[in-house]
Amino acid sequence: MLYVGVDIGGMSLKIGIVNEKGEILSRFVMVFDKQSKQEEMIVALANNIKNHIKEEKYNINDIKGIGVSCAGVVNTKTGYCDYSANLNWNKLDLCGILTKYTGLEAKITNDANAAILGEVKFGIAKNYHNVVMLTLGTGVGGGLYLDDKLFEGNEGKGAELGHSLFIYNGRKCACGLKGCFEKYASASALIYDTKEAMKLDKDSLMWKYCENDIEKVNGKTAFECAKNGDPSAKKVVDQYISYLSYGILNFCNIFRPEVVILGGGVSNQKEYLTNPIKEILKENNYGYKNTPPVEVLIAKLGNDAGIIGAAALLMD
Ligand SMILES: [Zn+2]
Structure with missing residues (x-):
């Protein structure tokens, strides 16, 4: 199985395809167009993910879903980013839009939770x-x-x-x-x-x-x-x-x-x-x-x- 990992930081947006061993097989970065509406930013992210999967010749059936690490206040139950000061997001249906445009399941957590999960599964805290x-x-x-x-x-x-x-x-x-x-x-x-x-x-x-x-x-x-x-x-x-x-x-x-x-x-x-x-x-x-x-x-x-x-x- 493969997984899409999305890291939405204060300054940058990084996306990688990750295997079960926690290895990043391929990656790309993108920049949000801050002039566009918050929903449009996520549609652009979804489209870039789809294009990357196609260009790198992954089989979409091998991809379990999209995990999102987001610097901001998130709601893991609804999949929303409730608030991001840097990106000026408010009650943004981040996971819903990603799923709608990619057909892949999507989950979200905040950046600190993603970091510890990574360290426990594949890093120093194994x-x-x-x-x-x-x-x-x-x-x-x-x-x-x-x-x-x-x-x-x-x-x-x-x-x-x-x-x-x-x-x-x-x-x-x-x-x-x-x-x-x-x-x-x-x-x-x-x-x-x-x-x-x-x-x-x-x-x-x-x-x-x-x-x-x-x-x-x-x-x-x-x-x-x-x-x-x-x-x-x-x-x-x-x-x-x-x-x-x-x-x-x-x-x-x-x-x-x-x-x-x-x-x-x-x-x-x-x-x-x-x-x-x-x-x-x-x-x-x-x-x-x-x-x-x-x-x-x-x-x-x-x-x-x-x-x-x-x-x-x-x-x-
Ligand atoms: Zn405080």
């Missing part, structure tokens, strides 16, 4: 039964795989770990709450804290690293300068790792996973990030003497997680 995944990017995406099943919650709108309350009445989040976890543990939060630290320390190596232009600060600035011994950078990194670790500790105590998977830009720091997190988890794990330790690993599928995870929605 053979684990309880997995928490955090994607550390602009925000913090959350995914839960519990007792061998993707946990999605009502309408697939659960697992928003990034919007769990971390500091009561803390930093204002775009979701309306104050003090969400992602305001402390995302790459954006790390960049914010890096800039604040630089303003307080004009001699910091971080200024040199970003050529005296504070707008050039990115998620690597503090980490790279901390590795070179800069005290202010080290403070930023220690604080960031602390925020992240105690947030993860909450999820460990609630869900008791065997493993926590980290993805997104910040996860490129690899052991520099995972080793101190593991230490903090070990020291603070509830009932630590009799509770199994939690492994912390870096996601493996990278940019292909969306396509592969979306395709996996159709797999048994």
Whole structure:
């Protein structure tokens, strides 16, 4: 059997034909014409999928269906994308239109859920039964795989770990709450804290690293300068790792996973990030003497997680 995996991100739209081993056999990218109506965008996607199947000479009978990973608020029951800020979508019958124009079954989930499904089926989390995944990017995406099943919650709108309350009445989040976890543990939060630290320390190596232009600060600035011994950078990194670790500790105590998977830009720091997190988890794990330790690993599928995870929605 083959599967179509569609990854609708904030910036890009990637489509792949995936086999049962999670290998992408062929792929293409497309751009939505943002001038056209939301329904027309999906008709164009459906037609491109049909053309690709034809051009690459796949037998349509070998294709089980279309899985969609969508950055936005989706409804897994109706197959709708209820809301996407980037694409200006509202109550869009995404799966219905795909099925109507391709004749293929279609399923949808959000991007964080697709990523964890991909990692569990074909990536770093294979053979684990309880997995928490955090994607550390602009925000913090959350995914839960519990007792061998993707946990999605009502309408697939659960697992928003990034919007769990971390500091009561803390930093204002775009979701309306104050003090969400992602305001402390995302790459954006790390960049914010890096800039604040630089303003307080004009001699910091971080200024040199970003050529005296504070707008050039990115998620690597503090980490790279901390590795070179800069005290202010080290403070930023220690604080960031602390925020992240105690947030993860909450999820460990609630869900008791065997493993926590980290993805997104910040996860490129690899052991520099995972080793101190593991230490903090070990020291603070509830009932630590009799509770199994939690492994912390870096996601493996990278940019292909969306396509592969979306395709996996159709797999048994
Ligand atoms: Zn929030």
